[in-house]
Amino acid sequence: MRRYPRTRAFRACLAACLCSALLPATLRAASDEVPRLTFAQLVDSIRADSELTQSIKSYSGKEIEIHGFIVPAGPPDLSFFMLSRVSALGNYCCEVPVGQDETVFVFAAKAVKLLYDPLRVYKVRGVFEAGMSSDPANGSSLFRVRQARVEEAVGAPIFKVGETPPAAAAKP
C-alpha cells in the first residue's frame, strides 16, 4: 500500500521528463509548419490578364518558405536581393534566364550573414506579398518576401514549371 504513491510519483516524474525532452522537438515541428511556395506555383498563379490567382494572393501577409538561388542585385550586405529559380551565374547551364514571374524580391529582416555561393540553393522564410508593386530603389516586382531569414537549403530540390512538390500536391 505504501508503495503506490511512490509509483505514482515515479510515473509523474517520468512523464514530466519525457514531456520536457519531447517539447522542444514538438515546438520545432510546429514552427516548421510554414507553407512552402515554389516558383512553379508563382508562374501558374499569373493569369492571361496579368492578374494573380486568389490562391496565391491568399498567402499575402502570411509567413512562407521558398527555395531558390540568390541573385545579389542589391547592396552587398544582402539586406535586399532577388531569389530566382535559375542561378545568376549559370552561363554554362542549359536553363533559360528567368523573368519577373520567377523572381522574388527578398527584403531581409537584418543584414544576412552567410557564405554566398551563386550555385547553391538557399531557403528563405518571411512574410509573403503578391501583386505588382513598385518602389523607387528597386523598381517593380510581382512577388516579395519581407522580414526574411535566409539559410542554406541543404539538398533542397528546385521545382520547375509543371512540376508540383509533394506537399503542394497533397493539398486540396
Place this chain on the structure above:
Amino acid sequence: MTILTVAIKYLRGRLLASVLTTVSIALGVGLVIASILVSRGIKEGFVAGATDYNLVVGAKGSPTQLVLAVVFRMDIATPNIEYTVYEELKDDPRIDVAVPVMVGDAYQGFRYVATNSAYFAVFPWRRRMYSLSSGRFFRDDPVDSPAYEAVLGAEAAGGTGLRLGDRFYEGEEMADHPLTVVGILRPTHSADDRAIFISLSSFWGMNELAHGMVIKPLTAVLVRPKRLSDITGLHRERNVAAETQAVLPSGVLLTIFNMMAVAQEALNMILVIVGVIVLIYVFVAMYSATLERRREIATMRALGARRATVLAIVLVESGTLAVAGGIGGILAGHAAAYLAAAMLAARSGLVSQPFQFDAVQPAVLAIVILLGALAGLLPAVLAYRTEVAENLAPLS
C-alpha cells in the same frame, strides 16, 4: 585598509612585474580589438563604396579585377571594350541607365576616370549623390573638340593641392593637352573621392592610340536595368558574347567577403593562441608573486586576516591587472584600427569607421576580467591554503 587598497599596494610593491603583465594583457586585447575593427572596417568600406549600378559590363577576364578596377580603382584596368558595346546597351529597351567608364593612368597617384555626365546624375534608386563644393561639372564635349576639363574628387583635390582654374598634366605625352580644374566634388566616402574625372572625349584626345581609333575604347559600362528581374537575362547575354562579360558587383564583393571569412578564421585561431599565452603569463606572474610572499600572507593570517580575505586579495590583484590591461588594450586596439583605416583610405580609398563602440568592447572587457580572475584563481587558492605556522618559521 580595504581589500582593494591592499591589492593595489601589493601591485605597486612589484611595479615592474605588474606593468609588464598589464602591457602583455593590453597587447593581447589590442590585437583582438584591432583585428575585429579592421576586418569589419574593410567589409563596411566595401559595402559603403559599392556602386548603385547592378551590372558592370567589361572585357572578358576576371570579374574581381573588373569590379576592383572600375568601382574601387584598386586593380589595374581590364582590357578595353569597344564603345559600340555602350551604344548597344544604351539603346536596349530593358535598360534604364548605361554609363560608359574609362579608367586611365594617374596624376600624383589619383586615377583618371573618364565618363559622361550621367555618372553624376541623380536617380531615384541612387544611394550616393554627387554635389560640388566649388565649380561645375565638365560638359559632354564632342569627340572632335575635347574641352580637357577635370572635376576632382574631394581627396584628390586635397592631395594634389589643385584648385579651380589650375591647369595640370603629368608626363611628357600629356603636355600638349593639360587639363583644367573646373569643379571639386564634396566627399562621397567612396573611391570616387580619390578620382580625377574627365570627359571621354578629353581622355581619347589625350591618348595617342585612342585618338587614332575609329571605334573608341572603353573599360566598362555601368548598367541599371528598368526591371531588376531582367538582370539575369542581361547577365547571360553579355557573358555568352565573345568579347564581353557582365558582372554583378555585389556578387563579386560577397565572394571577396567569403575569402576574407576564411582568412578571419585563421586569424581567430592565432588570436586564441595569443589569448592562451597571455593567460598563462598572467597565471605565472600571479603564482610566482604568491609564492614569494607566502611569509607575508602567513603574517596577515597571524594578525587575524581570514582565509577568505587572503583569497579575495589575490583575486582582486589579478582582476585589477585584467581591468587595466583590458581598458588599455581596447584603447590601443582602437588606435591601431584608426592607423590601419587611415592607411587603407590613403592607399585604396576604402573608408571605414574605426571608432564604433557596440557590444564588442564591453564583451571583450568582461571576458578579459573573467579570464584574469581565472588566472588568479589557483594562486589565490594557494594563498588561501597557506599554513601560518609553516611559513612563519625562522628562515635559517
